[in-house]
Amino acid sequence: MTDFMTALPVIPVQPTCPGDPRAKGIQFQSTCNLCRESLKTQVWLCFLVLSVLSTCTCAASVPGTADVQTCLEGLKHAIQKSDAMLYAPSVNDVEDKCKIMSLRCYMLELIMVIDEEEIIDDNNADCLMDFNDILPPEANSVGCPPCEAYSLKNITTFLERLNSLLQEMTSTNT
Secondary structure (H helix, E strand, O other): OHHHOOOOOEEEOOOOOOOOHHHOOOEEEOOOHHHHHHHHHHHHHHHHHHHHHHOOOOOOOOOOHHHHHHHHHHHHHHHOOOOOOEEOOOHHHOOHHHHHHHHHHHHHHHHHHHHHOOOOOOHHHHHHHHHHHHOOOHHHHOOOOOHHHOOEEOHHHHHHHHHHHHHHHHHHHO
């Protein structure tokens, strides 16, 4: 514990390039072994967490799809007022490797409707926004068609197809 109480020595270093004004006054501090070990531990933990997060690239591995269905049901009355035509991939048209990309398409369309219908201060809308934020990146969807490749449907068909996709992904996760 006394390692934290002692002052660290400061070692002034001369610039290696004569005439380089940026290098004047550079100082290095030596650190204690405890700090060095702590840094190694922190780097290792970061590596571990990133490794775990990067392994979640399965075709339909998205936690929380059941919760999204509940949030969607809570917003249904407000969303059904929309007369927007939305890209709505059918579950039958979507390959397994493209399900997350399709879900991302649905979420972007849904967020647009929430914005157009001015649904604010609603926990269900916040739930959908949060879910969209945790979706895996699009980099995992190489070879999948873009959202615009799917047909435009009314809000009723859009919601039916979204619910079908969510049900399928929920049953895959369990």
